[in-house]
Amino acid sequence: MVMAVYVKTMTNHICKIYCWLLLRQKRTISVINLSHHWLMIYAASWKCTLKLFMTNQAMHPAVKDIYSLFFERGMLAYGEAVTQAAHALQCGTLAVQDDASTGLVIAAFLHDIGHMLHQDAASAVEQAQDDTHQILGAKWLARWFGPEVHEPVRLHVQAKRYLCHVQPDYLPKLSSLSKFTLQIQGGPMTNDEAKVFEKVPFFEESIRLRRWDDAGKLTAMNTLSIEHFMNLVETYLRTHNWVLR
Numbered sequence: 001m002v003m004a005v006y007v008k009t010m011t012n013h014i015c016k017i018y019c020w021l022l023l024r025q026k027r028t029i030s031v032i033n034l035s036h037h038w039l040m041i042y043a044a045s046w047k048c049t050l051k052l053f054m055t056n057q058a059m060h061p062a063v064k065d066i067y068s069l070f071f072e073r074g075m076l077a078y079g080e081a082v083t084q085a086a087h088a089l090q091c092g093t094l095a096v097q098d099d100a101s102t103g104l105v106i107a108a109f110l111h112d113i114g115h116m117l118h119q120d121a122a123s124a125v126e127q128a129q130d131d132t133h134q135i136l137g138a139k140w141l142a143r144w145f146g147p148e149v150h151e152p153v154r155l156h157v158q159a160k161r162y163l164c165h166v167q168p169d170y171l172p173k174l175s176s177l178s179k180f181t182l183q184i185q186g187g188p189m190t191n192d193e194a195k196v197f198e199k200v201p202f203f204e205e206s207i208r209l210r211r212w213d214d215a216g217k218l219t220a221m222n223t224l225s226i227e228h229f230m231n232l233v234e235t236y237l238r239t240h241n242w243v244l245r
């Protein structure tokens with residue numbers, strides 16, 4: 001009996017160390033095939049890792065809030081094959097690889113923060129309701145960041161509707177969830193809507209962000225770490241002399 005408890009405890013510790021190493025190695029993994037047990041361990045490792053970073057007392061309040069959101073809801077998947085955290089890390093990394101400006105990298109990393117701000121985004125999707133996460137996210141970001149960050153975030157759903165109109169092979173390549181939510185987000189743009197959208201400030205940036213958004217749902221990908229993006233956010237906020245809006 002004592003031996004069985006000992007083996008179980010040791011196995012749990014080894015699993016936690018393995019997951020922690022996975023997180024430290026900056027490799028996002030798919031949660032879709034993880035058993036409940038592994039999912040629990042993976043989520044616990046994620047929380048432990050974030051808890052370590054969150055002990056930094058000098059942290060900017062916005063960075064603290066972002067850490068808290070990732071801590072509480074980063075491991076939720078909302079119907080995709082990857083977690084919110086993995087999706088954010090993948091999109092941010094793709095933006096860096098594409099030589100995006102700092103503001104646009106932050107926008108890519110935080111573009112779905114509205115899902116995490118929503119009280120129950122998963123239920124909204126299940127009930128075929130639009131959680132308007134792009135609006136929620138952009139409003140929250142506008143308290144701390146300039147339009148180069150919050151505007152591409154606000155427009156990233158519109159950008160999907162636009163691309164469905166102008167690029168015939170775009171829609172079939174979307175994830176199942178993106179296809180489903182497209183319908184509750186208004187469907188593909190009309191010709192007139194697309195022409196208006198092309199003149200909106202940050203149109204180009206929103207299209208770039210959308211491309212990373214669609215590509216950043218890989219079941220496995222080497223990414224930059226969450227520390228990297230949080231440091232970027234912290235530096236941005238310090239250098240932009242933020243004021244609470």
Ligand SMILES: [Fe+2]
Nearest residue numbers: 111112133156
């Ligand atoms: Fe989104």
Ligand SMILES: [Fe+2]
Nearest residue numbers: 087111112213
């Ligand atoms: Fe997204």
